[in-house]
Amino acid sequence: MTLRxxxxxxxxxxxxxxIDSSMEDIILKCRNIFGGSVNYAWTTVPLYYxxxxxxxxxxxxxxxxxxxxxINPLGPDDLGVAKGPTRIYNSEFMLLRFACRRLPRKQLAPKSPEPRPR
Incomplete structure (x- = not known):
């Protein structure tokens, strides 16, 4: 996979x-592999268990x-590529997708990545 x-x-x-302690390992691995920002978001899926x-x-x-x-937020005056006003999405709803329990928030706090082995 190539990612610019x-x-x-x-x-x-x-x-x-x-979310358990293995999540911290996954977050650290992602930071080391990608070297940039890492964040956690969630959404509802009614058919999920x-x-x-x-x-x-x-x-x-x-x-x-x-x-x-x-970068391009949707708002009442700027619908982006949407054909009309959105029924559910708004900027507050977007921020809620990143709200997490205490444990993941602690794990997502910026840390200096470990150098990648070559």
Whole structure:
């Protein structure tokens, strides 16, 4: 897989209710592999066994990516490519996707990545 500097990949991850200590290892590995920003988001999936799924969002080292603040936010005056007003999405809803329990928040705190072996 080739990912340009500043490129983003989304990896399915644990749901927000079953995050355990293995999540810290996964976050550290993602930081070491990609070298850029790493964040966790979740969404509801009614047909999933517990109703939610989590995602690790990883950015390759390059231009800084702020996952919580979209570059092109949708708003009442700027619908982007949408054909009309959105029924569910708004900027507050977007920020809620990044709200997590205490454990993942601690694990996602910025740390200096370990050097990658060559």
């Amino acid at each position: 500097p500043g490129g983003v990949v989304s990896i399915p991850s644990n749901n927000p209710w079953s 517990n109703g939610t799924i989590g995602f690790l969002l990883c950015c390759k080292k390059g231009p800084k990516v702020d996952f919580k603040n979209p």
